[in-house]
Amino acid sequence: MYKVTLIPGDGIGPEVSEAMMKVIHAVGINIQWEKVEAGESVIEKYNTPIPDYVIDSIKKNKIAIKGPITTPVGKGFKSVNVTLRQSLDLYVNLRPIKSFKGIKSRYENIDLVIVRENTEDLYAGIEHKIGDYAAESIKIITKPACERIVDFAFKYAQDNNRKKVTGVHKANIMKLSDGLFLDTFRDISNKYNIKSDDLIVDAAAMNLVLYPENYDVMVMPNLYGDILSDLCSGLVGGLGIIPGANIGKDCAIFEAVHGSAPLIAGKNIANPTALIQSAVMMLRYLEEYEYANKIENALEKVFLKGEKLTVDLGGNSSTTEFTNEIIKYL
Numbered sequence: 298m299y300k301v302t303l304i305p306g307d308g309i310g311p312e313v314s315e316a317m318m319k320v321i322h323a324v325g326i327n328i329q330w331e332k333v334e335a336g337e338s339v340i341e342k343y344n345t346p347i348p349d350y351v352i353d354s355i356k357k358n359k360i361a362i363k364g365p366i367t368t369p370v371g372k373g374f375k376s377v378n379v380t381l382r383q384s385l386d387l388y389v390n391l392r393p394i395k396s397f398k399g400i401k402s403r404y405e406n407i408d409l410v411i412v413r414e415n416t417e418d419l420y421a422g423i424e425h426k427i428g429d430y431a432a433e434s435i436k437i438i439t440k441p442a443c444e445r446i447v448d449f450a451f452k453y454a455q456d457n458n459r460k461k462v463t464g465v466h467k468a469n470i471m472k473l474s475d476g477l478f479l480d481t482f483r484d485i486s487n488k489y490n491i492k493s494d495d496l497i498v499d500a501a502a503m504n505l506v507l508y509p510e511n512y513d514v515m516v517m518p519n520l521y522g523d524i525l526s527d528l529c530s531g532l533v534g535g536l537g538i539i540p541g542a543n544i545g546k547d548c549a550i551f552e553a554v555h556g557s558a559p560l561i562a563g564k565n566i567a568n569p570t571a572l573i574q575s576a577v578m579m580l581r582y583l584e585e586y587e588y589a590n591k592i593e594n595a596l597e598k599v600f601l602k603g604e605k606l607t608v609d610l611g612g613n614s615s616t617t618e619f620t621n622e623i624i625k626y627l
């Protein structure tokens with residue numbers, strides 16, 4: 298039996314979390330959920346969007362899965378997602394981008410992995426206004442953070458039989474900060490017997506659209522990872538299907554790449570695949586490969602049949618109908 302912290306989140310979070318739990322229960326693995334709440338709705342009660350009991354629960358169980366949490370734009374509290382990643386030192390954001398047969402997309406057979414640094418860069422949140430006419434955000438890049446994320450990417454490539462690691466940066470302009478990332482990337486690449494190259498982030502954006510097959514594992518600082526993850530999800534059918542894992546030395550939080558999608562929240566039309574796939578990543582992290590494979594196979598069958606797809610994938614099924622279809626194939 299595993300005890301897992303569950304943060305349902307807000308927007309479409311509770312709906313996709315419910316679907317994910319139904320699938321997990323149907324596959325038969327014994328997981329006990331410790332449900333905790335974070336985000337705007339708890340501020341009144343706890344005076345913070347992340348009460349201590351949430352962090353304590355994750356530290357105790359060492360494993361969590363979360364739905365998306367809304368972050369106010371241009372004002373309000375600091376992102377709960379970023380705070381969780383920083384306070385638990387979840388330095389890796391791992392996002393596998395893989396095509397499913399049956400999902401309509403401009404590309405086929407995409408199989409690449411984004412490894413995003415998760416604790417610093419412009420997400421350090423060091424900003425200040427200079428009077429009313431300017432504002433500064435400070436971009437922090439440190440050698441230890443570069444070393445551990447690049448090393449993770451190469452180790453991941455080695456352990457998963459991947460062919461190449463590409464370092465993404467903007468060291469032509471940010472010669473010191475991204476320069477440090479690039480130097481570290483090149484140093485660490487020499488320790489591994491894996492093909493590697495590096496690429497400026499704007500060129501990476503174009504090349505990923507033109508020749509996605511040229512890329513395999515891609516490692517990069519936080520902001521580029523955020524942007525290129527969404528770009529890559531567009532290569533395989535959209536945000537509704539891409540999972541993710543925030544991994545640290547002591548614990549891990551699994552979550553979809555997508556956000557809280559407020560416009561479709563509460564309508565029972567969100568695609569729960571991304572969170573279900575995040576649960577599959579969690580099961581593999583727990584070395585429960587058989588259960589993980591069963592869920593992945595069921596998803597493959599549902600997409601191949603193509604009869605019960607959600608609206609984002611061109612279908613007209615509800616979240617519930619799609620989830621029941623997965624369960625039928627388990």
Ligand code: NAI
Nearest residue numbers: 365366367368378536537554555556557558561567568609
């Ligand atoms: P979003 O990912 O919520 O939505 C972007 C587009 O994708 C929308 O058209 C939405 O309807 C669609 N979409 C996303 N997930 C979907 C799903 N599962 N099924 C079907 N369609 C889906 O990004 P947006 O609108 O930029 O952000 C909304 C809020 O979410 C913001 O407050 C943002 O800060 C937050 N956010 C939270 C994240 C997290 O909790 N890890 C990650 C990204 C954003």
